[in-house]
Amino acid sequence: MFDFVRKHTRLFQFALLILILPSFVLLGVEGYSRFIDGSNTAVGTVDGRKITQAEWDAAHRSQVERMRQQMPQIDAKLLDSPELKLEALNNLLRERVLFAAAQQQHLAVTDAVLEQAIKTDPQLAVLRGPDGKLNKAVLAAQGMTADMLVQRMRQDMLLNQVLGPVGQSGTAQQASAKLVFDALLQQREVQIKRFEPAAFAAQLAPTDAELETYYKDAKVSARFKTAExxxxxxxxxxxxxxxxxxxVSADDVRKFYDENVSRYTMAEERRASHILINGGTNAQEKAKARERAQELLAQVRKNPASFAEVARKNSQDEGSAARGGDLDFFARGAMVKPFEDAAYALKTGEISELVESDFGFHIIQLTGVRGGEKRPFEAVxxxxxxxxxxxxxxxxxxxxxxxxxxxxxxxxxxxxxxxxxxxxxxxxxxxxxxxxxxxxxxxxxxxxxxxxxxxxxxxxxxxxxxxxxxxxxxxxxxxxxxxPAVVPALAGVKDAVRQGWIAQRASELAKKAGEQALAQAQKGSEPAGLSEPQVLSRAKPGTVPPKVLEHLLRADAAKLPAYTGVEVDGAYVLARVNKLLPRDAAVVDDKRAAEQYAAASANAEAQAYFAAIKTSLKASIKPAAAATAAASASAASAP
Structure with missing residues (x-):
C-alpha cells in the first residue's frame, strides 16, 4: 500500500487539489483563512446575527487607539487588560442592539437634520470654516475626511434616536422627589459609645498551648508566611x-543646522479679519454677490477704521461677523489656498482686493503678524x-x-x-x-x-x-x-502570634460586652458613657465610620429612643437614636431634588428599555467569550 502511494504521489496531489479547490471557490481565500484561524468564531449574537472574534478584536483596537490619543502616557499593559477587552465587547453588543432596534423602528437621520447639526453643534466649531461648512484641511490634519465625520455623526444620531426619547421622557412629581430625598438625607440625633479591644487586652495572657492551637489555624499561619x-x-x-x-563632531552639528534651519524657525502666523459674501448657486447670483462685495470693498477702502463695523453688519460668515470679522491668528495650511495666499501677501493694516474661494468673495484686512524668527546656531x-x-x-x-x-x-x-x-x-x-x-x-x-x-x-x-x-x-x-514561601516555626514568630491572639480575643470580648450592653438598653436600662448628642446624615456624616453611619440610618426608629450596635474595625459601637430630623434644605433644595430625581428616573427607564430590547432581540455574549475574558482577568491578577 505504501509503495503504491509513493509511486503515485502526483496522482494523489491532483486528487487533493480537486477536493480543496471548490472550497476556495466558494469561500474565497480570505474566508478560508478565517475558517482556519478562528477569527470568524461567534462571540455574541444580536437578532440572529453573530458578532465575530475578528469584529471584537477590531473594536478593541479602535478603543485602544482612542485611549492612546487621549492619554499618550497610559501604560500599554492596561490597554491590553481583559477588563478593557470585555468592555469593548459589551460596547459592540450595545451598538448592534441599537442598530437593530433602529432598523425595526424605521428610524433615519435626514440630510437636513445632519446639516443643521454640523452648522450648530458647538463641539464642531473648530472644524467649521468661515462659511459654517466643514474645513477639509482641519479634518485632514486629524486623519479624517468630511465623509468620515458625516458618517460617524449620522451613526451616532441614529443610535441616539432609539434611547433618546426614553431618557428625555423621565418626569417626576415634586412630592415623589421630596419623599425620596427626605428619606435619603434624613438627619438623626444620636449618642455613641465605643467598646474598644484595648480595654480588654491587658487582662489577656495566652498559654503556650493556646498559641499553638491558634497558630495551627491555616488562616492565621498564612499571615506569617514569608514571601517568596x-x-x-x-x-x-x-x-x-x-x-x-x-x-559628536562640531562640523556635523553645524552641517545639520544649515540643512535643517527651517526646524529652528518659528512658523509665521497671521491674524486677519474678513468680510464674506456668499457666492450663490448660479452665475446670476454670483455676479450679484461680486457686485455687493465690490461696494463693501470700496466702503472699507475709503474708511479702513470702519472695517470691523462693516463686517458685523454685512459679513455672511456667522462665526466671525459678531467679532468684527476677526479670524484670530492662523498658520499656513489652516485656510483655503486663495484666502491664505492673499493674507500672506498683505502688510499689516492693508486691505486686499476681492478674493474668490469656494465659500464666496472675501475682503481681507491683515491685522497682525507673529513668528518667522530664526533661532541662532549657538542657541540650538x-x-x-x-x-x-x-x-x-x-x-x-x-x-x-x-x-x-x-x-x-x-x-x-x-x-x-x-x-x-x-x-x-x-x-x-x-x-x-x-x-x-x-x-x-x-x-x-x-x-x-x-x-x-x-x-x-x-x-x-x-x-x-x-x-x-x-x-x-x-x-x-x-x-x-x-x-520559596514558607510558614515559619512558631518559635520564630511567637511574639507576633501572641499579639495576634490577644487582638482577636480582645475584639471578641469587646463585641460581647457591647452586645450585652445593647440587650440591656433595649430592655430599658440606659447605658452609661454615651457621647454628647450629635446630628448625622448621609450628607453630613461627621467623623463616624461609614459602616456605623449606614447602620445608624437604617435602624428602626419607629419608637424612640432606639438602640442599635455594630462591629467595626475590631471594636463594637453602641448607638442611641434620640430624634429624627428633616433633611437640611441647604444640601439639596426641592428644585434640585426634583431635577436629580427626574434624571435618575429617566436613566432607569432608559436602562430598562434597553434591557427589554436586548431580550426581544435575543442579544447575548457567548459564555465562552465571557469565560475567556474572566479567566484572563484572573490570570492577570494572580500573584
Missing part, C-alpha cells in the same frame, strides 16, 4: 548608557548635539540589542560573558514576584519579574531571555538563590 523571593544578578543594556559614550547647538547623540546611540543600540539577546541565550549558564563583551556592570538584587513598593527601573518591571520567577528559570538557574523593560532598554537576569 529570589536573589538575582542582572545586566541592563540601555540607550541612555550608550549616549554617554557617543561623540546643545539641542542638535543631544539629538545627534541620541540618533547615533539608537543606531548602536539596535546593533547591540540582537547580539545581547543572542549571547545571554547561547551562554545561558552565566551573565559574565555578556557583561565582559558589552562592558556592562553585573548588578545584584533581591526581588519578589511583585515589584516592591517604590521600586524603579528594571526591578519595577512585571515582565522581568515574570521571567525571573518562571518555572524553568527557578529550576535551572539559567539566564532569562533578554526582556524589554522600557523603550530601548533590555535586561537579562539569572536566579542565584531561590527562597
Amino acid at each position: 523571593s529570589a536573589d538575582i544578578e542582572y545586566l541592563v543594556l540601555e540607550l541612555d548608557a550608550l549616549k554617554s559614550g557617543v561623540q 547647538r546643545g539641542e542638535i548635539e543631544e539629538e545627534q547623540r541620541r540618533q547615533l546611540a539608537q543606531k548602536r543600540y539596535a546593533e547591540l540589542a540582537e547580539q545581547f539577546s543572542n549571547i545571554v541565550y547561547e551562554q545561558s549558564d552565566s551573565l559574565q560573558p555578556a557583561a565582559d563583551k558589552f562592558k556592562l556592570t553585573l548588578q545584584k538584587a533581591s526581588v519578589q514576584r511583585q515589584p516592591a513598593a517604590g521600586a524603579q527601573g528594571p526591578l519595577a518591571s512585571p515582565k522581568l519579574l515574570d521571567a525571573v520567577f518562571g518555572a524553568e528559570s527557578l529550576k535551572s538557574k539559567r539566564n532569562t531571555e533578554a526582556v524589554e523593560t522600557a523603550p530601548s532598554q533590555l535586561v537579562a537576569a539569572r536566579v542565584v538563590t531561590h527562597h
Whole structure:
C-alpha cells in the first residue's frame, strides 16, 4: 500500500487539489483563512446575527487607539487588560442592539437634520470654516475626511434616536422627589459609645498551648508566611548608557543646522479679519454677490477704521461677523489656498482686493503678524548635539540589542560573558514576584519579574531571555538563590502570634460586652458613657465610620429612643437614636431634588428599555467569550 502511494504521489496531489479547490471557490481565500484561524468564531449574537472574534478584536483596537490619543502616557499593559477587552465587547453588543432596534423602528437621520447639526453643534466649531461648512484641511490634519465625520455623526444620531426619547421622557412629581430625598438625607440625633479591644487586652495572657492551637489555624499561619523571593544578578543594556559614550563632531552639528534651519524657525502666523459674501448657486447670483462685495470693498477702502463695523453688519460668515470679522491668528495650511495666499501677501493694516474661494468673495484686512524668527546656531547647538547623540546611540543600540539577546541565550549558564563583551556592570538584587513598593527601573518591571520567577528559570538557574523593560532598554537576569514561601516555626514568630491572639480575643470580648450592653438598653436600662448628642446624615456624616453611619440610618426608629450596635474595625459601637430630623434644605433644595430625581428616573427607564430590547432581540455574549475574558482577568491578577 505504501509503495503504491509513493509511486503515485502526483496522482494523489491532483486528487487533493480537486477536493480543496471548490472550497476556495466558494469561500474565497480570505474566508478560508478565517475558517482556519478562528477569527470568524461567534462571540455574541444580536437578532440572529453573530458578532465575530475578528469584529471584537477590531473594536478593541479602535478603543485602544482612542485611549492612546487621549492619554499618550497610559501604560500599554492596561490597554491590553481583559477588563478593557470585555468592555469593548459589551460596547459592540450595545451598538448592534441599537442598530437593530433602529432598523425595526424605521428610524433615519435626514440630510437636513445632519446639516443643521454640523452648522450648530458647538463641539464642531473648530472644524467649521468661515462659511459654517466643514474645513477639509482641519479634518485632514486629524486623519479624517468630511465623509468620515458625516458618517460617524449620522451613526451616532441614529443610535441616539432609539434611547433618546426614553431618557428625555423621565418626569417626576415634586412630592415623589421630596419623599425620596427626605428619606435619603434624613438627619438623626444620636449618642455613641465605643467598646474598644484595648480595654480588654491587658487582662489577656495566652498559654503556650493556646498559641499553638491558634497558630495551627491555616488562616492565621498564612499571615506569617514569608514571601517568596529570589536573589538575582542582572545586566541592563540601555540607550541612555550608550549616549554617554557617543561623540559628536562640531562640523556635523553645524552641517545639520544649515540643512535643517527651517526646524529652528518659528512658523509665521497671521491674524486677519474678513468680510464674506456668499457666492450663490448660479452665475446670476454670483455676479450679484461680486457686485455687493465690490461696494463693501470700496466702503472699507475709503474708511479702513470702519472695517470691523462693516463686517458685523454685512459679513455672511456667522462665526466671525459678531467679532468684527476677526479670524484670530492662523498658520499656513489652516485656510483655503486663495484666502491664505492673499493674507500672506498683505502688510499689516492693508486691505486686499476681492478674493474668490469656494465659500464666496472675501475682503481681507491683515491685522497682525507673529513668528518667522530664526533661532541662532549657538542657541540650538546643545539641542542638535543631544539629538545627534541620541540618533547615533539608537543606531548602536539596535546593533547591540540582537547580539545581547543572542549571547545571554547561547551562554545561558552565566551573565559574565555578556557583561565582559558589552562592558556592562553585573548588578545584584533581591526581588519578589511583585515589584516592591517604590521600586524603579528594571526591578519595577512585571515582565522581568515574570521571567525571573518562571518555572524553568527557578529550576535551572539559567539566564532569562533578554526582556524589554522600557523603550530601548533590555535586561537579562539569572536566579542565584531561590527562597520559596514558607510558614515559619512558631518559635520564630511567637511574639507576633501572641499579639495576634490577644487582638482577636480582645475584639471578641469587646463585641460581647457591647452586645450585652445593647440587650440591656433595649430592655430599658440606659447605658452609661454615651457621647454628647450629635446630628448625622448621609450628607453630613461627621467623623463616624461609614459602616456605623449606614447602620445608624437604617435602624428602626419607629419608637424612640432606639438602640442599635455594630462591629467595626475590631471594636463594637453602641448607638442611641434620640430624634429624627428633616433633611437640611441647604444640601439639596426641592428644585434640585426634583431635577436629580427626574434624571435618575429617566436613566432607569432608559436602562430598562434597553434591557427589554436586548431580550426581544435575543442579544447575548457567548459564555465562552465571557469565560475567556474572566479567566484572563484572573490570570492577570494572580500573584
